[in-house]
Amino acid sequence: MTLSRNKKSALRAVLPFVFRHWRNQPARLSVVAGGLIAAAAADVFMPLFAGRLVDSIARTDPAAARHGAMIAFGAIVALGLVAMVTRFIGLKAIIPFTLRIMSDVAQNAFVRIQRFSTDWHANSFAGSTVRKITRGMWALDLLNDTILMALIPSLVVLLGSTILVGWHWPVLGAVIALMTVIYVGLTVALTTNYIAPAAQLSNALDTKVGGTLADALTCNAVVKSFGAEAREDERLGGVLGKWRRRATRTWSRYTYVGTAQHAVLVLMSVTVIGGVLLLWAAGRATPGEVAYVVTTYFVIHGYLGDIGQHISHLQRSVNDMEELVAMHDEVIGIADAPDANPIKVAGGGIVFDDVTFHYRGHDTPLYDRLAVTIRPGERVGLVGRSGSGKTTFVKLVQRLYDATGGRILIDGQDVSKATQQSLRSQIAIVQQEPTLFHRSLAENIAYGRPGASMAQIEEAARLANAHDFIMRLPKRYETLVGERGVKLSGGERQRVALARAFLADAPILILDEATSSLDSESEALIQEAMDRLIQGRTAIVIAHRLSTVRSLDRILVFDRGRIAEEGTHASLARRPGGVYRSLFERQVLELDRMSAAE
Numbered sequence: 081m082t083l084s085r086n087k088k089s090a091l092r093a094v095l096p097f098v099f100r101h102w103r104n105q106p107a108r109l110s111v112v113a114g115g116l117i118a119a120a121a122a123d124v125f126m127p128l129f130a131g132r133l134v135d136s137i138a139r140t141d142p143a144a145a146r147h148g149a150m151i152a153f154g155a156i157v158a159l160g161l162v163a164m165v166t167r168f169i170g171l172k173a174i175i176p177f178t179l180r181i182m183s184d185v186a187q188n189a190f191v192r193i194q195r196f197s198t199d200w201h202a203n204s205f206a207g208s209t210v211r212k213i214t215r216g217m218w219a220l221d222l223l224n225d226t227i228l229m230a231l232i233p234s235l236v237v238l239l240g241s242t243i244l245v246g247w248h249w250p251v252l253g254a255v256i257a258l259m260t261v262i263y264v265g266l267t268v269a270l271t272t273n274y275i276a277p278a279a280q281l282s283n284a285l286d287t288k289v290g291g292t293l294a295d296a297l298t299c300n301a302v303v304k305s306f307g308a309e310a311r312e313d314e315r316l317g318g319v320l321g322k323w324r325r326r327a328t329r330t331w332s333r334y335t336y337v338g339t340a341q342h343a344v345l346v347l348m349s350v351t352v353i354g355g356v357l358l359l360w361a362a363g364r365a366t367p368g369e370v371a372y373v374v375t376t377y378f379v380i381h382g383y384l385g386d387i388g389q390h391i392s393h394l395q396r397s398v399n400d401m402e403e404l405v406a407m408h409d410e411v412i413g414i415a416d417a418p419d420a421n422p423i424k425v426a427g428g429g430i431v432f433d434d435v436t437f438h439y440r441g442h443d444t445p446l447y448d449r450l451a452v453t454i455r456p457g458e459r460v461g462l463v464g465r466s467g468s469g470k471t472t473f474v475k476l477v478q479r480l481y482d483a484t485g486g487r488i489l490i491d492g493q494d495v496s497k498a499t500q501q502s503l504r505s506q507i508a509i510v511q512q513e514p515t516l517f518h519r520s521l522a523e524n525i526a527y528g529r530p531g532a533s534m535a536q537i538e539e540a541a542r543l544a545n546a547h548d549f550i551m552r553l554p555k556r557y558e559t560l561v562g563e564r565g566v567k568l569s570g571g572e573r574q575r576v577a578l579a580r581a582f583l584a585d586a587p588i589l590i591l592d593e594a595t596s597s598l599d600s601e602s603e604a605l606i607q608e609a610m611d612r613l614i615q616g617r618t619a620i621v622i623a624h625r626l627s628t629v630r631s632l633d634r635i636l637v638f639d640r641g642r643i644a645e646e647g648t649h650a651s652l653a654r655r656p657g658g659v660y661r662s663l664f665e666r667q668v669l670e671l672d673r674m675s676a677a678e
């Protein structure tokens with residue numbers, strides 16, 4: 081999290097990040113900076129000719145007055161045109177320049193986040209992450225505009241005007257320089273030390289508002305089922321209340337700082353305009369020169385007045401980008417080894433060679449030197465109480481987590497030394513609660529094999545007993561399934577996931593059996609499809625209903641991260657006092673009770 085970082089480290093992290101992106105487009109950057117600097121330089125000379133104009137028309141000789149005035153007027157118009165054209169060129173070039181960086185930043189963030197470990201995703205709110213990316217993207221737009229369109233031109237005007245005035249009247253130049261330094265120093269100090277800490281706190285709460293909204297909306301089905309809408313309203317209200325208090329503090333600080341800046345500008349007008357009037361009174365400045373200094377003051381006033389805002393924008397955009405940049409610095413978690421090779425899976429034998437595994441934050445390891453061998457083509461059931469370590473076993477096979485000790489081998493190759501993409505392409509998984517994309521059914525089924533033909537997709541759906549229900553849908557294979565597949569029933573989602581696994585045709589299959597109570601017809605269809613899918617592959621089936629694992633080659637009974645028993649259904653069911661036997665007896669008893677009740 082970024083709160084512990086101070087503002088300097090935020091600047092140090094964000095600015096190099098942005099400049100790295102600038103360097104990718106050197107030609108465009110030169111056009112942008114060149115155009116905008118030239119326009120600002122034209123502004124510096126404008127007051128000089130305004131002064132000449134006043135002096136010319138004050139001449140007693142009408143012909144000389146007209147001639148002088150025309151030259152000064154021509155120069156003012158020419159400078160105006162130069163400023164207009166060069167600014168146009170700069171502004172036109174900044175559009176593709178910034179848009180390209182914004183899309184690069186979003187794309188790069190997405191590329192990284194997708195590859196962050198399962199652990200990272202388990203600990204992050206999707207809603208907050210989305211907000212960090214979009215907010216960072218727009219902050220980059222503001223940051224580019226602030227530096228290139230505002231701060232650099234302001235610097236050119238301030239330096240140029242100070243030098244030009246100082247050339248005529250060194251003391252007046254020094255006064256302008258001093259007041260500018262006071263103004264900018266005060267602004268920088270107040271924005272960074274006074275406004276930024278408050279802004280950082282309100283940003284953190286802003287992210288929290290996004291997270292709270294997303295959390296409740298994603299779990300809307302749960303909220304509805306408990307009639308907990310009012311509770312969630314209240315929860316959001318609480319977070320919004322905190323955000324409002326923080327935002328009030330931040331926005332008030334902006335107002336106080338604005339007033340302090342205004343006071344310095346008033347002081348500057350007194351010293352600069354007062355100074356040139358004294359010079360005029362002493363006969364050392366003509367009326368035209370007074371007009372020149374007064375106009376210069378107003379030009380400087382215009383730029384300085386906005387500098388406060390530019391610095392706040394700089395600060396705000398840096399704060400808004402900080403979380404995005406921090407994500408770039410985060411370690412991926414599970415990364416491919418530098419010498420990783422694609423895994424080659426033929427039979428699909430899996431070995432847990434004395435594997436120790438410890439979840440972060442837990443006191444004790446879940447597995448302590450767990451040793452398991454699954455033969456190629458073997459069909460193994462994992463059973464055991466909830467939390468006994470069945471799902472973790474398959475997560476380790478997929479290398480969603482790294483083992484703390486020992487090795488996991490597939491066909492003799494260490495999974496930690498294989499490329500993740502190759503490893504996961506060899507494993508098809510049907511989750512307990514399959515998640516579908518809000519895309520067409522055809523796209524969802526073809527996810528495991530991009531480019532599959534419609535005929536292949538239909539064949540997979542038939543094998544998964546999904547074809548018939550799909551054909552009854554209004555748009556058949558083109559039907560959109562809703563966010564996470566909410567428009568389908570649990571059993572239908574399972575069958576789409578099975579079709580996906582058929583099409584993926586991987587040598588290793590992981591089935592996490594659905595616990596949701598399906599009607600018996602749906603259950604039979606799924607069971608039949610599962611039996612078909614398992615044929616000819618190494619299969620690991622996490623089973624909750626023991627009927628599912630009866631026909632498998634071997635059953636591993638998990639108990640608090642250990643394998644308490646293993647064997648076939650028949651051998652385990654006979655073992656007196658065994659864990660499996662007690663689970664089995666309990667399920668038989670439940671079935672008896674249910675049929676008695678019917």
Ligand SMILES: Nc1ncnc2c1ncn2[C@@H]1O[C@H](COP(=O)(O)OP(=O)(O)OP(=O)(O)O)[C@@H](O)[C@H]1O
Binds near residue numbers: 202440465467470
């Ligand atoms: N991401 C995680 N971070 C920390 N602890 C976890 C994480 N996932 C699971 N655990 C813990 O590890 C233990 C084993 O969990 P696992 O999901 O492997 O059990 P399971 O046997 O599959 O349970 P179930 O049958 O309920 O799905 C549990 O105590 C669980 O709380």
